Amino acid sequence: MPSSLRSCRNIDDLRKLAKRRLPSPIFHYIDGAAEDETTYRRNTASFADCDLVPNILEGAEKIDMSVEVMGCKLAMPLFCAPTALQRLFHPDGERAVGAAAEKFGTLFGVSSLATVSLAEIAETIRTPKMFQFYFHKDRGLNAQLLARAKAAQFDVLALTVDTIVGGNRERDFRTGFTTPPKLTPASLFSFATHPGWTLNFLKHGKFELSELKDYVPQGSDKPVSVQDYFTGMLDPTMTWRDAEDLRAQWDGAFCLKGVMSVEDARRAADMGADAVMVSNHGGRQLDGARAPFDQIAEIADAVGDRLDVILDGGIRRGSHVLKALAAGAKACSGGRLYLYALAAAGQPGIEHALGLLRDEVERDMRLMGVQKVGDLHPGMLRYRSR
Secondary structure, eight states, rough: OOOOHHHOOOHHHHHHHHHHHHHHHHHHHHHHHTOHHHHHHHHHHGGEEEOOOOOOOOOOSOOOOOEETEEEEEEESSSEHHHHHHHGGGGHHHHHHHHHHTTTTTOEEEETSSSSHHHHHHHOOOOOOEEEEBBOOOOOHHHHHHHHHHHOSEEEEEEOOOOOOOOOOHHHHHHHBBSSOOOOOTTHHHTTTOHOOOOOOOOHHHOOTTTTTTTBBBBBOOBBBBHHHHHBBOOOOOOHHHHHHHHHOOOOOEEEEOOOHHHHHHHHHHHHHEEEEEEOOOGTTTTTTOHHHHHHHHHHHTTTSEEEEEEOOOOOOOHHHHHHHHTTTSEEEEEHHHHHHHHHHHHHHHHHHHHHHHHHHHHHHHHHTOGGGGGGGGGGGEEEEE
């Protein structure tokens, strides 16, 4: 392991290493969010408003971190949420993330805006897999995405419900970020001063959105910002009926990603969803939205006996995972926590990040006096603002 990676003791250290290694537009795409980024900051800060209350003398020698979520048995209660454009951050992209997730026995989420094909992922990655479905205006494209996810035998289909229009990601406007990247007066210096990234990007095959390139030039042959892609390509008329129809066409576990209200969680359960991901898209869509951790308890109380409730977003520490599980989440997921690591050092970086978080979860479970995830309960939490 490189000494620079060995010295990273937490996710924030990996973020700093990623910032050094990436051109400014690429780093700020990972790191940025919508408008004032209030929700983005709150996603993590919300955990600090809640204290853990440990038990003592419980003899927590053997620790079982495993969970079963959406029909998948995971070795740890944290998985890699689907994220787009991964080969922008490291030439191995989804190949590295999937291999690291498999090594840690956890679920690997793959975006519709992936840069490695679902077919290749199916052939090379054996860990449980989730496909994040973006509902496009082009119904033929939607049908192909569904068919390819079925052919690749993905375990879970996650319909993203919070992107019917692109969020106002002001950092991306300032840096001129597009996919694929293009040189602008604002970005030229940053790309020139990061020759390692630039050479890797140029020599590791054409960058493209593997499942979309045959249908739309945007994102593969024609540079576009993510917010413009969402606004131009995704269907703003998507309704519950569309979600129900998609559920009826999918044979495996079905999840709605982006649920934030109790009412919507109940409706997801009524339509036969197997899970909801309580998520605000990492603060990248509606700034001012509530943090997932602030919503997780009431959603879990309302529907936790009918479907799996997953906290998505803001995770930076093992203690955050324990707080979410104690509040009622079945598991947690995150994107930036491994994207920083991917950008910092590829697959070894992701393994380092997942290892740090796994070790924190295990150590903190011992300190909490619990031997298995199911031993965590709301009585172990105290909220400062309630």
